Amino acid sequence: MLEIKGLRASVQGTEILHGVDLTIRAGEVHAIMGPNGSGKSTLAQVLAGHPAYTVTGGTVTYEGKDLLGLAPEERAREGVFLAFQYPVEIKGITNAYFLRSALNAIRKHRGLEELDPIDFIGVLEEKAKAVELGDEMMNRPVNDGFSGGEKKRNEILQMAVLEPRLAILDETDSGLDIDALKTVANAVNRLRRPDNATLIVTHYQRLLNYITPDFVHVLADGRIVKSGGKELAHELEARGYDWLRPEAAAV
Amino acid sequence: MTAPAAAAEHYLAAHRAFLGNGAGAAPAWLAALRARGIARFGELGFPTTHLEEWRFTSVAPIVATPFALPHGGGTSPAERDLEAFLLPGAGRHRLVFVNGRFAPRLSATAGLPAGVTAMSLAEALVRDPEGVRAHLGTSGADAASAFAALNTAFLADGAYVHVAAGTVVPEPLQILFVATAEPEPVVAHARTLIVAERLAQVAVVESYAGAEGARYLTNAVTEVVAGEGARAEVYRIQRESLGAFHVATTHSRQGRDSVVHVHPVAFGAALARHDLTAVLDGAGSSCLLNGLYLGDGAQHFDHHTVIDHAQPHAESHEYFNGVLDGRSRGVFNGRIIVRPGAQRTDSKQTNNNLLLSEEARADSQPQLEIYADDVKCTHGATLGPIDEKALFYLKSRGLGAAEARALVTYGFGAEILGRMAIPELRAQLDGLVRARLLGGGGSAG
Numbered sequence: 001m002l003e004i005k006g007l008r009a010s011v012q013g014t015e016i017l018h019g020v021d022l023t024i025r026a027g028e029v030h031a032i033m034g035p036n037g038s039g040k041s042t043l044a045q046v047l048a049g050h051p052a053y054t055v056t057g058g059t060v061t062y063e064g065k066d067l068l069g070l071a072p073e074e075r076a077r078e079g080v081f082l083a084f085q086y087p088v089e090i091k092g093i094t095n096a097y098f099l100r101s102a103l104n105a106i107r108k109h110r111g112l113e114e115l116d117p118i119d120f121i122g123v124l125e126e127k128a129k130a131v132e133l134g135d136e137m138m139n140r141p142v143n144d145g146f147s148g149g150e151k152k153r154n155e156i157l158q159m160a161v162l163e164p165r166l167a168i169l170d171e172t173d174s175g176l177d178i179d180a181l182k183t184v185a186n187a188v189n190r191l192r193r194p195d196n197a198t199l200i201v202t203h204y205q206r207l208l209n210y211i212t213p214d215f216v217h218v219l220a221d222g223r224i225v226k227s228g229g230k231e232l233a234h235e236l237e238a239r240g241y242d243w244l245r246p247e248a249a250a251v
Numbered sequence: 252m253t254a255p256a257a258a259a260e261h262y263l264a265a266h267r268a269f270l271g272n273g274a275g276a277a278p279a280w281l282a283a284l285r286a287r288g289i290a291r292f293g294e295l296g297f298p299t300t301h302l303e304e305w306r307f308t309s310v311a312p313i314v315a316t317p318f319a320l321p322h323g324g325g326t327s328p329a330e331r332d333l334e335a336f337l338l339p340g341a342g343r344h345r346l347v348f349v350n351g352r353f354a355p356r357l358s359a360t361a362g363l364p365a366g367v368t369a370m371s372l373a374e375a376l377v378r379d380p381e382g383v384r385a386h387l388g389t390s391g392a393d394a395a396s397a398f399a400a401l402n403t404a405f406l407a408d409g410a411y412v413h414v415a416a417g418t419v420v421p422e423p424l425q426i427l428f429v430a431t432a433e434p435e436p437v438v439a440h441a442r443t444l445i446v447a448e449r450l451a452q453v454a455v456v457e458s459y460a461g462a463e464g465a466r467y468l469t470n471a472v473t474e475v476v477a478g479e480g481a482r483a484e485v486y487r488i489q490r491e492s493l494g495a496f497h498v499a500t501t502h503s504r505q506g507r508d509s510v511v512h513v514h515p516v517a518f519g520a521a522l523a524r525h526d527l528t529a530v531l532d533g534a535g536s537s538c539l540l541n542g543l544y545l546g547d548g549a550q551h552f553d554h555h556t557v558i559d560h561a562q563p564h565a566e567s568h569e570y571f572n573g574v575l576d577g578r579s580r581g582v583f584n585g586r587i588i589v590r591p592g593a594q595r596t597d598s599k600q601t602n603n604n605l606l607l608s609e610e611a612r613a614d615s616q617p618q619l620e621i622y623a624d625d626v627k628c629t630h631g632a633t634l635g636p637i638d639e640k641a642l643f644y645l646k647s648r649g650l651g652a653a654e655a656r657a658l659v660t661y662g663f664g665a666e667i668l669g670r671m672a673i674p675e676l677r678a679q680l681d682g683l684v685r686a687r688l689l690g691g692g693g694s695a696g
């Protein structure tokens with residue numbers, strides 16, 4: 001589904017990703033862990049097409065297409081979804097209206113009929129229940145005045161409504177209490193299908209207790225320095241990242 | 252004589268003619284009020300940009316035009332021409348003024364509930380002189396503003412809304428000031444007095460409009476008095492001709508536990524200056540100033556607000572959003588006074604400006620004067636182009652670049668409209684905001 005080869009990216013003239021290789025197949029869940037500032041969010045943002053990042057080398061192929069050649073909105077319409085580490089407020093636009101606009105943009109792209117507000121509200125209510133966001137949150141402006149946890153659940157609500165093929169979750173678990181964490185994990189698990197895939201960026205093994213990854217990767221200094229199965233997450237939790245530094249690994 | 256002095260003389264002469272024209276028959280207290288107004292205008296003269304309060308707004312184009320009171324009230328629009336200016340969401344009852352003069356034929360006041368008075372000030376002076384006298388011109392607005400003083404000097408007519416104690420008015424009342432295209436540039440000294448007695452509740456929709464392209468001056472003063480526990484909502488829709496000038500004062504004074512909401516929405520006029528003063532003169536009172544200005548071309552909007560916390564435990568919320576395109580300019584000055592003893596004041600102010608073009612400009616200035624120690628006052632202002640982070644967020648959800656821009660822009664207006672309590676009116680204003688910001692029908696909302 002997604003093949004990243006030798007991906008290099010820089011921001012404001014500084015290279016952050018120094019050649020990332022990663023392959024994700026349909027049906028898989030991958031987790032990326034790594035120290036602060038190692039480039040995890042950069043990778044996520046580059047995949048979503050953030051204009052602040054310049055790709056300086058490598059390729060990304062998504063479902064046979066050159067992902068890097070698509071505008072951010074085209075990527076979204078093709079089924080790529082990024083749950084932001086820091087979700088953005090949109091003043092004056094209600095969650096319900098925003099989500100309907102987004103869903104309709106995607107449906108239109110896929111040749112499906114657009115949903116009117118009445119049809120949409122049915123879809124929304126069902127999905128909102130799954131992430132335990134109350135109805136009143138639907139009529140509030142997008143992320144405006146939401147608590148940290150509400151913002152994260154709102155990201156998952158968007159994911160549930162838009163039903164992406166490739167979902168990238170950037171630290172969606174950070175700042176969630178244990179109940180919210182379970183809610184988010186359940187929502188993600190419910191969306192797992194043989195024809196979609198999930199890439200989870202996290203610092204904590206605890207999320208992976210609820211969402212079992214097929215692969216765990218360590219991103220350090222802009223490179224994937226180690227990959228393994230779900231047991232790697234436990235090892236990282238116990239040992240930290242120091243043993244994976246190039247000089248330590250060489251000893 | 253300098254231009255401002257010559258212009259002032261023009262109005263002083265017009266005032267002498269006005270008094271000679273039958274206006275002299277007024278009761279003594281009103282004659283004294285007018286005399287005070289013209290005297291104050293004479294002292295102040297037209298403001299210049301040397302004054303701090305007028306630093307960013309030049310009234311030179313107003314000074315340069317000899318605006319006159321229309322002969323015999325000017326032409327009267329046909330009822331169908333009025334349709335474009337009326338807001339169906341603002342209720343069935345309405346007072347219509349043409350060039351500042353009451354137009355009974357265009358108004359509709361039959362069937363007002365008991366306890367509600369809505370009539371022209373001229374009529375009220377006959378029917379309820381003591382009620383009018385108790386409040387008219389008591390706000391002190393004349394002292395601060397030459398334009399307000401001039402309005403008082405020419406006080407002859409206007410709108411009077413009085414709601415008796417405990418009366419809840421179920422539907423909003425609409426007051427429309429409309430200007431017609433006249434051969435000579437005319438001035439209308441629009442005047443409104445709204446009194447909500449103890450525990451009364453009322454919503455009033457003031458709108459100002461004029462024949463497209465017409466050059467005229469609206470010089471408006473609105474005084475709002477909310478008694479103990481009363482609730483008054485004032486919607487103020489300014490859709491003047493783009494050739495017109497609009498100078499206005501809205502002054503509210505509140506008693507204990509009362510609520511006043513003022514929603515000024517400015518679409519029109521070449522130059523619009525609006526001074527809003529809210530005096531929280533009762534413990535536990537609360538006020539909301541919730542404004543929006545949408546500028547394009549060379550339009551100039553200036554909002555100067557004063558929130559005066561005179562008593563403890565009161566709260567004020569102030570939100571002004573501006574969306575400025577073309578070479579338009581927005582000025583916002585938000586003064587908050589917390590008087591000694593006004594403890595537990597809770598005050599919040601924001602002014603956000605979206606600049607849609609390189610030449611658009613906004614100036615924003617908070618002014619906090621706090622003389623009590625146990626208070627919470629926050630303020631914040633932003634100005635700049637559309638937020639790239641917001642655009643990327645929307646695009647990452649599948650919205651096209653144009654749609655994402657439209658949504659963020661519309662959001663600036665929608666945020667303000669979202670605080671309005673009358674759904675029909677809100678929907679109608681939403682249509683106007685969309686038409687203005689998204690061009691034509693648009694699809695947002």
Ligand SMILES: Nc1ncnc2c1ncn2[C@@H]1O[C@H](COP(=O)(O)OP(=O)(O)OP(=O)(O)O)[C@@H](O)[C@H]1O
Binds near residue numbers: 034040
């Ligand atoms: N827009 C930007 N402008 C400047 N520097 C940036 C920008 N985005 C990222 N960086 C820098 O790139 C580096 C990698 O940042 P990134 O956000 O990808 O790290 P991360 O692995 O997600 O870290 P964390 O675990 O703290 O979220 C950091 O040094 C960061 O300061």
Ligand SMILES: [Mg+2]
Binds near residue numbers: 040042085170171
């Ligand atoms: Mg990060």
